[in-house]
Amino acid sequence: AAKQDGRGCARIFNRSMLLLLEQRENLRRNLRMALERNELYLEYQPLIRAPASVVGFEALLRWRHPEVGTIPPSVFIPIAEADGLMDEIGRWVIEEACRQATRWPSSLTVAVNLSPAQFLSGSLTDTVAQIIDAVGIRADRLELEITETVLLEQTVDNIDTLNTLNVLGIRIALDDFGTYYSSLSYLKNFPFDILKIDRYFVKDLETDRKSQTIVRSIIGMAHGLGISVTAEGVETPEQAQWLIREDCDYLQGDFLGRPLGAEATRDFVRRSPKEVIRQRGEEIGRS
Ligand code: C2E
Ligand code: MG
Ligand code: MG
Numbered sequence: 001a002a003k004q005d006g007r008g009c010a011r012i013f014n015r016s017m018l019l020l021l022e023q024r025e026n027l028r029r030n031l032r033m034a035l036e037r038n039e040l041y042l043e044y045q046p047l048i049r050a051p052a053s054v055v056g057f058e059a060l061l062r063w064r065h066p067e068v069g070t071i072p073p074s075v076f077i078p079i080a081e082a083d084g085l086m087d088e089i090g091r092w093v094i095e096e097a098c099r100q101a102t103r104w105p106s107s108l109t110v111a112v113n114l115s116p117a118q119f120l121s122g123s124l125t126d127t128v129a130q131i132i133d134a135v136g137i138r139a140d141r142l143e144l145e146i147t148e149t150v151l152l153e154q155t156v157d158n159i160d161t162l163n164t165l166n167v168l169g170i171r172i173a174l175d176d177f178g179t180y181y182s183s184l185s186y187l188k189n190f191p192f193d194i195l196k197i198d199r200y201f202v203k204d205l206e207t208d209r210k211s212q213t214i215v216r217s218i219i220g221m222a223h224g225l226g227i228s229v230t231a232e233g234v235e236t237p238e239q240a241q242w243l244i245r246e247d248c249d250y251l252q253g254d255f256l257g258r259p260l261g262a263e264a265t266r267d268f269v270r271r272s273p274k275e276v277i278r279q280r281g282e283e284i285g286r287s
């Protein structure tokens, strides 16, 4: 019986593997059409300057699949990357995010994530300059987020790209800091304006002395280099309070605001987010 169970398991395992592959293949085919069918959309998560003022939003990509429902970017972006679709999708994201931002008060910024393919395409700076021009948004309202994986090859081209974006007035954030290779030479050689500490170090800040030491050190190092720090994934008033006490510049996370659709984001800024944020500020003060 044991043997049969074993075989049964293997059969089930293979079958589910097959289903997964079919699903992936299915997603791949549908993703090619998703843009045209308006199935891709953006949500916007508030970025907060400590202690409690909204300074902008990060655009986060979603796919409203007609059968499967909403698919998160962690599932379909790797497929889009592998299929060479991320350049086109990424361009759409930048344009859509900039267009939405023109409908917010002009003091608010918009942050857009860049995929490695987009960054390495060679046409990024031209694309971004064109979009900014076409949409009519001030360059200093746009922030681009890249991860360390993009920079693995510290070529002159990479540095040029970042310098050109900087000269245009666009801010560059190093996203998910601490989770990949975290080579400190990146901080020395690339012109970052903002460093985003990954959620991995924020989630246990209340209890884990090691996370506390790491986060404290990152903040000190960044400030020494003239770089601002954002903490990702802030979920509790205690985490927010700790980060503010340690001089973290910006906070982002479900405690301060979950990602909202475009319309809800416009409502949020129109209603003046001050009230929401004042409440959060009081909670931080109390904890
Ligand atoms: P990211 O850039 O680090 O974005 C932050 C992620 O953390 C988002 O996940 C956000 O919803 C989530 N998050 C924010 N606050 C909290 C919190 O308090 N708790 C928890 N548990 N999670 C929180 P999301 O939207 O699923 O995006 C995942 C990743 O996909 C992003 O990580 C980014 O790397 C990538 N991504 C999203 N949109 C785009 C895009 O337009 N282009 C590219 N190339 N990548 C994108
Ligand atoms: Mg990001
Ligand atoms: Mg991030």
Ligand code: MG
Pocket (backbone or CB within 6 Å): 176, 198, 199, 232
């Ligand atoms: Mg992250």
